Every structure is written in C-alpha cells, then in structure tokens.
Amino acid sequence: MVRGRISRLSVRDVRFPTSLGGHGADAMVSADAMVSADAMVSADAMVSADAMVSADAMHTDPDYSAAYVVIETDAEDGIKGCGITFTLGKGTEVVVCAVNALAHHVLNKDLKDIVGDFRGFYRQLTSDGQLRWIGPEKGVVHLATAAVLNAVWDLWAKQEGKPVWKLLVDMDPRMLVSCIDFRYITDVLTEEDALEILQKGQIGKKEREKQMLAQGYPAYTTSCAWLGYSDDTLKQLCAQALKDGWTRFKVKVGADLQDDMRRCQIIRDMIGPEKTLMMDANQRWDVPEAVEWMSKLAKFKPLWIEEPTSPDDILGHATISKALVPLGIGIATGEQCHNRVIFKQLLQAKALQFLQIDSCRLGSVNENLSVLLMAKKFEIPVCPHAGGVGLCELVQHLIIFDYISVSASLENRVCEYVDHLHEHFKYPVMIQRASYMPPKDPGYSTEMKEESVKKHQYPDGEVWKKLLPAQEN
Ligand SMILES: C[C@H](O)[C@@H](O)[C@@H](O)[C@H](O)C(=O)O
Numbered sequence: 060m061v062r063g064r065i066s067r068l069s070v071r072d073v074r075f076p077t078s079l080g081g082h083g084a085d086a087m088v089s090a091d092a093m094v095s096a097d098a099m100v101s102a103d104a105m106v107s108a109d110a111m112v113s114a115d116a117m118h119t120d121p122d123y124s125a126a127y128v129v130i131e132t133d134a135e136d137g138i139k140g141c142g143i144t145f146t147l148g149k150g151t152e153v154v155v156c157a158v159n160a161l162a163h164h165v166l167n168k169d170l171k172d173i174v175g176d177f178r179g180f181y182r183q184l185t186s187d188g189q190l191r192w193i194g195p196e197k198g199v200v201h202l203a204t205a206a207v208l209n210a211v212w213d214l215w216a217k218q219e220g221k222p223v224w225k226l227l228v229d230m231d232p233r234m235l236v237s238c239i240d241f242r243y244i245t246d247v248l249t250e251e252d253a254l255e256i257l258q259k260g261q262i263g264k265k266e267r268e269k270q271m272l273a274q275g276y277p278a279y280t281t282s283c284a285w286l287g288y289s290d291d292t293l294k295q296l297c298a299q300a301l302k303d304g305w306t307r308f309k310v311k312v313g314a315d316l317q318d319d320m321r322r323c324q325i326i327r328d329m330i331g332p333e334k335t336l337m338m339d340a341n342q343r344w345d346v347p348e349a350v351e352w353m354s355k356l357a358k359f360k361p362l363w364i365e366e367p368t369s370p371d372d373i374l375g376h377a378t379i380s381k382a383l384v385p386l387g388i389g390i391a392t393g394e395q396c397h398n399r400v401i402f403k404q405l406l407q408a409k410a411l412q413f414l415q416i417d418s419c420r421l422g423s424v425n426e427n428l429s430v431l432l433m434a435k436k437f438e439i440p441v442c443p444h445a446g447g448v449g450l451c452e453l454v455q456h457l458i459i460f461d462y463i464s465v466s467a468s469l470e471n472r473v474c475e476y477v478d479h480l481h482e483h484f485k486y487p488v489m490i491q492r493a494s495y496m497p498p499k500d501p502g503y504s505t506e507m508k509e510e511s512v513k514k515h516q517y518p519d520g521e522v523w524k525k526l527l528p529a530q531e532n
C-alpha cells in the first residue's frame with residue numbers, strides 16, 4: 060500500500076573525477092585505470108601512458124556526475140525515494156537548480172495521489188506554465204524531471220517491497236497505461252493500442268520471468284575499445300573480456316579512418332567472425348561522411364553504427380540508414396534523444412534499426428514506457444544506453460520489464476554495460492555470464508551510499524576539496 064505525504068526533497072551535485080583517467084571519454088578510457096575515484100585522487104600517475112585524448116572527441120573529459128534527489132515522506136516507515144539524472148560534470152549545478160524549480164510540484168503531495176493519477180502528475184511536471192518555456196520536455200528541465208520522477212518510482216517500489224521491474228511486471232495493464240502521457244504520440248500509439256500490446260504481453264509472462272531470474276538479460280561491453288587505447292591495451296582488455304564470457308563488444312570510431320581500420324581489424328581478429336561488434340561515433344559526422352566512413356568499416360561486420368550524426372537529425376538518420384542497411388549495418392541512437400516525440404519520428408522515418416532508451420534523459424519510467432510500446436508496435440528492438448554513473452543500475456529494470464511484458468523477444472536485443480562506479484550504489488548491478496541478473500532489492504537501484512555522496516559532493520566533498528586547488532594552479 061502506498062502511503063505518506065512528500066515532506067522533503069533534497070538535491071545534491073555529485074561528481075566523480077573520471078576525466079582524470081580519461082574514463083568515459085569518447086576519446087579514451089583506460090580500463091587499467093578503472094579505479095575508484097578515491098584511488099584516483101591519491102594516485103598522481105593515474106593517467107596511463109596510452110591516455111591520449113583526441114582533439115576530435117565529442118566528450119573529451121567527462122566527470123561522470125549526477126543530480127541526486129532524495130524525497131522523504133511523513134510516513135513512519137522512514138523509507139526514502141532516491142533518483143538521479145546523469146551529467147558529465149559542469150552543468151550539474153544547472154540541473155540542481157531546475158530540480159529545485161520543480162520541487163513545489165512534488166512537495167506536500169500524497170504519494171497515493173501521485174501514483175493514482177501518474178499521467179496527470181507527469182503532465183503537471185512537464186507542463187509547468189512557466190518552466191516549459193525552457194524545455195518543453197527536453198534539455199536541463201527534462202533531465203531534472205527524470206531525476207524527480209526516478210525518485211518517485213524508487214519510493215513507490217520500495218513501499219511495495221519490490222524492485223521496479225517487478226512492480227511493473229505485476230502491474231495491471233490498465234494501471235501501466237495510466238502512467239503514460241500519450242500527448243503527441245496518438246498518431247502512432249493510442250491508449251487502446253498500448254493496452255492491447257500489454258494484454259498480449261501477459262501470455263507467457265510467468266515463463267519469461269523465470270527465464271530472466273535464471274539467465275538474466277544479455278549485455279554487451281563498452282569497456283574494451285575506447286578511442287585512444289594503445290593496441291596492446293585493446294588486445295589485453297579484449298582477451299580478458301573474452302575470458303569473462305563477453306560475446307558482444309562496442310568500439311568507438313570516427314576520429315581517424317586509418318586508426319579505426321587498424322583497431323577494428325585487431326578486435327575482429329581477437330573476437331573472431333561470429334561474435335558481435337558494434338561501433339559508436341558519438342555524433343561526429345555529417346550525413347554523407349557517415350555513409351562514406353561506414354562503407355569502409357563495413358568489412359568488419361558491425362551490427363550497428365551508433366549516433367552517426369546529430370541526434371536531432373531524424374531525416375539524416377533515415378538517409379544513413381537507407382544507405383547502410385543494404386551493407387548489413389543498422390543505425391542505433393537514443394542516448395541523446397530528447398523525448399518520445401523524437402523517438403516517434405525516428406520510428407516513423409525508418410531512421411533506426413536499434414532503439415536506445417536512456418533512463419535519465421527521458422521523463423523516467425513513465426516516458427520510457429511509451430517508447431517501449433512504440434518500439435514494440437514498429438517491431439524495432441530496444442537496446443538501452445547505459446554506463447555513466449547509475450545508468451546500468453536503472454535501465455536494467457526497464458529492459459527486463461520490456462522482455463517479460465512487452466517485447467517477449469531477445470532477438471537482436473542487448474543492453475549496454477560499462478564497468479565502473481557501481482561501488483557507490485547501495486544495490487549495484489549484478490552481471491553473471493555477460494548478463495544482467497534481475498535485481499531483488501526493492502526500489503529502482505538508485506540509492507547511493509551516503510558516504511560516497513558526501514565525499515563526491517561538488518565542490519565541498521573531500522574528493523573535490525583535494526582536487527580543486529590543484530586544478531586551479
Ligand atoms: C560521454 C559518454 O561516456 C559516452 O561516450 C557514452 O555514453 C557512449 O556514447 C556510450 O554509448 O556508452
């Protein structure tokens with residue numbers, strides 16, 4: 060039973076100095092240096108010899124960060140809801156401001172009333188008469204919406220004593236549909252369509268849940284082949300990943316064609332012709348350039364090219380897709396897709412073959428539900444974006460639900476995994492045999508260890524106090 064009135068909302072700016080080791084850069088990440096932020100602070104030589112950051116990289120120096128929201132209620136159970144949205148360091152303070160600007164919509168509300176009319180509540184947050192001008196449903200204000208709503212879902216699931224995926228799986232289809240705002244998407248998905256999909260999804264649900272609990276959801280790794288790795292590091296990481304049972308690998312491309320050719324050859328030689336290779340260009344190319352470049356990389360048989368161009372260029376993606384699908388290469392995109400409307404158009408325009416939802420860019424579970432259902436209608440596989448800080452923790456819930464209750468298929472489906480910063484979460488992801496094992500703890504796996512939050516709070520946490528004076532010099 061849901062209970063309590065939201066009595067407090069706090070939001071903190073939590074940053075991990077991942078840029079010190081090049082972690083997460085589209086240019087370079089050293090897995091040798093995949094040490095905790097604490098270790099990085101004390102290690103002077105933390106940037107490995109092969110840590111070269113290309114000037115061409117899109118995200119050269121990410122400090123994986125989060126606006127971390129905690130909501131409390133006046134109920135006696137003391138249960139708190141935790142929510143995050145993901146950022147790259149600078150600008151987290153802007154998201155924090157936006158969360159504070161939204162807070163009045165949440166404070167003093169009964170949780171029962173929020174979840175009893177979740178569509179209405181979503182609409183209220185996303186359609187604030189003044190704040191929507193700095194969106195609507197995109198950019199900073201939408202990231203803030205995600206953080207707040209992620210906290211509400213965590214609170215709800217904790218009160219129900221279930222992980223979010225299980226809360227969703229057990230929820231009546233009508234209730235699920237009542238969480239979704241269908242505004243702007245009824246030309247492709249009506250409430251009736253959604254209900255029909257979810258009702259069909261009830262068939263065989265029990266078996267699929269059992270299967271997930273036993274085998275987990277298949278994952279791929281992005282940790283081996285960031286740009287800027289020396290060939291030796293690439294080989295070493297690849298060998299280790301193969302030993303650990305990984306069968307799907309993503310490589311960053313796009314800075315230098317000759318370099319890409321060499322690295323793709325190495326990785327293909329290492330993994331063999333059967334294992335899956337994906338490529339990620341992080342928005343680097345213009346449309347004709349994307350086609351030309353990928354035609355040259357086609358011989359390495361990538362399953363997809365991710366973010367070949369601007370994430371806003373729907374028709375550009377369609378053009379690239381038309382040129383590359385005959386070569387056996389699909390287009391994947393979504394980590395910077397603003398909202399369900401853009402996803403709708405990407406689907407309508409046949410601009411993508413793999414849809415990458417993101418748990419912190421879209422408006423939480425509510426908006427992701429609508430995208431999962433649209434993808435099902437178009438029969439496009441969903442392969443979530445994860446990594447960063449906390450993205451794996453959250454998105455596993457959505458994709459496990461998708462398999463059990465919506466898609467009922469694992470064909471061509473795989474969820475991203477990146478191996479860092481999990482140690483800062485109270486309920487970190489569990490990977491077994493290269494698969495996400497369904498979380499068992501109640502909630503959305505969003506809760507961070509208080510000690511980690513305190514240490515990494517920006518700019519006053521211990522980690523940043525040590526780093527900032529050094530950086531100013
Ligand atoms: C800046 C980030 O680390 C990105 O490079 C990352 O999200 C990447 O696009 C991915 O697909 O994992």
Ligand SMILES: [Mg+2]
Binds near residue numbers: 341365
């Ligand atoms: Mg990517």
